[in-house]
Amino acid sequence: MNVNDISLEIRAVAEEAQAALAQQFAKIDSVAFKNTEKVMLAFQNNRVGEACFAGTTGYGYDDLGRDTLDKIYADVFNTEAALVRTGFVNGTHALTAGLFSMLAPGETLLAVTGAPYDTLRRAVGIGNPEFGSLAFYGIKYSQIDLLPSGMADIPSILAALNDKCVKAVFIQRSRGYELRRALSVKEIGEICSAVRSVRDDVYIMVDNCYGEFTELTEPTDVGADLIAGSLIKNPGGGLAPMGGYLAGKKVLIERAAARLTSPGIGGECGASLNSNRQLYQGLFVAPHVVAQALKTAVFCAYVMEKKGYRTSPAYNESRSDIIQMIQFNDPNMMKAFCKGIQAGAPVDSYVSPEPWQMPGYDYPVIMAAGSFIQGSSIELSADGPFVPPYTVYMQGGITFESGMLGIMLALSGM
Numbered sequence: 001m002n003v004n005d006i007s008l009e010i011r012a013v014a015e016e017a018q019a020a021l022a023q024q025f026a027k028i029d030s031v032a033f034k035n036t037e038k039v040m041l042a043f044q045n046n047r048v049g050e051a052c053f054a055g056t057t058g059y060g061y062d063d064l065g066r067d068t069l070d071k072i073y074a075d076v077f078n079t080e081a082a083l084v085r086t087g088f089v090n091g092t093h094a095l096t097a098g099l100f101s102m103l104a105p106g107e108t109l110l111a112v113t114g115a116p117y118d119t120l121r122r123a124v125g126i127g128n129p130e131f132g133s134l135a136f137y138g139i140k141y142s143q144i145d146l147l148p149s150g151m152a153d154i155p156s157i158l159a160a161l162n163d164k165c166v167k168a169v170f171i172q173r174s175r176g177y178e179l180r181r182a183l184s185v186k187e188i189g190e191i192c193s194a195v196r197s198v199r200d201d202v203y204i205m206v207d208n209c210y211g212e213f214t215e216l217t218e219p220t221d222v223g224a225d226l227i228a229g230s231l232i233k234n235p236g237g238g239l240a241p242m243g244g245y246l247a248g249k250k251v252l253i254e255r256a257a258a259r260l261t262s263p264g265i266g267g268e269c270g271a272s273l274n275s276n277r278q279l280y281q282g283l284f285v286a287p288h289v290v291a292q293a294l295k296t297a298v299f300c301a302y303v304m305e306k307k308g309y310r311t312s313p314a315y316n317e318s319r320s321d322i323i324q325m326i327q328f329n330d331p332n333m334m335k336a337f338c339k340g341i342q343a344g345a346p347v348d349s350y351v352s353p354e355p356w357q358m359p360g361y362d363y364p365v366i367m368a369a370g371s372f373i374q375g376s377s378i379e380l381s382a383d384g385p386f387v388p389p390y391t392v393y394m395q396g397g398i399t400f401e402s403g404m405l406g407i408m409l410a411l412s413g414m
């Protein structure tokens with residue numbers, strides 16, 4: 001199956017959808033425009049020049065490109081400091097360094113948006129204080145779930161903060177791969193204000209994965225002390241080959257750097273090799289690329305709603321992450337959708353995704369992705385547990401045109 005198999009009928013559906021979504025798209029473009037201004041100003045204020053793109057080798061002392069990029073991220077996210085490194089193998093790694101920067105043995109981490117993202121649970125040591133986890137070092141964990149409405153349970157959060165051992169509050173912005181919705185930056189600000197109304201001696205950290213540049217402000221504009229995310233998602237703009245970032249209070253960034261490398265070494269070592277140019281250019285295009293992914297998600301929601309499927313967010317709901325959930329209630333339709341997304345990829349379009357029992361999961365999972373950067377989910381991808389209600393999480397699309405083609409092929413397959 002390829003683009004020649006897209007029927008005239010499906011092409012007409014796509015045209016109608018684009019016309020109907022003009023207003024939504026204009027709003028997305030205006031957010032991208034303002035975020036581009038913000039990023040451009042940070043580049044200019046930090047005097048980015050050709051010398052920033054030359055990498056270092058070995059220890060990586062005085063890596064102008066690396067150190068300047070840290071300052072640019074700090075400016076963009078309105079923080080004292082930042083740490084942007086290809087030495088972070090993924091978002092989980094950056095998030096884990098951030099968690100360790102806030103807490104000492106005997107203190108408690110309080111998650112206030114339910115359990116953290118799957119891959120972080122072992123790092124925290126939830127239910128199993130395995131070697132090297134936070135729990136192994138005597139850092140305790142407690143959790144408050146979101147209310148059924150999807151809002152934070154502020155009264156329970158305030159009650160939990162009576163415990164003076166709580167020294168860090170953890171918020172996850174994105175839905176991740178859960179049925180919950182993403183929290184808006186405004187809602188994150190409300191949680192921060194509530195926390196601050198009773199305690200000024202706790203740190204507030206936000207898992208910002210999939211959220212960057214979807215709104216005009218970021219969690220660090222509204223009271224978060226620390227954010228972290230992955231460079232093969234939004235802020236890498238599809239160009240960063242790997243890595244993660246943290247932005248926040250200087251003391252926390254220094255501690256996280258010492259966790260990434262070693263105490264006494266911190267962020268002053270870490271050769272950037274040949275990656276600087278891609279990290280800079282990736283950040284520069286990220287507001288635009290995030291807009292492409294958002295348009296792809298909105299387009300998908302619109303056409304799938306027209307076909308009668310439940311989606312979340314709905315096409316006309318406001319968004320704070322790039323993830324689109326579609327509920328198929330039918331294994332064949334779910335599989336056909338994923339096969340279509342795969343067929344619409346520029347890379348690996350000739351393979352056909354099948355559900356399989358992935359290590360670490362209790363159920364078969366189906367995944368569609370054909371990306372230039374392995375596992376990059378700012379590029380179009382779709383996956384989900386192959387069990388009722390057959391829910392797919394779709395995200396990414398570095399150009400809206402290719403995202404649209406992927407969804408048109410998915411429709412063709414169905």
Ligand SMILES: *Cc1c(COP(=O)(O)O)cnc(C)c1O
Nearest residue numbers: 090091092117174176207209230
């Ligand atoms: C992607 C993601 C992470 C980190 O995942 P990695 O695969 O390690 O980059 C953490 N939290 C959320 C909400 C995510 O979406």
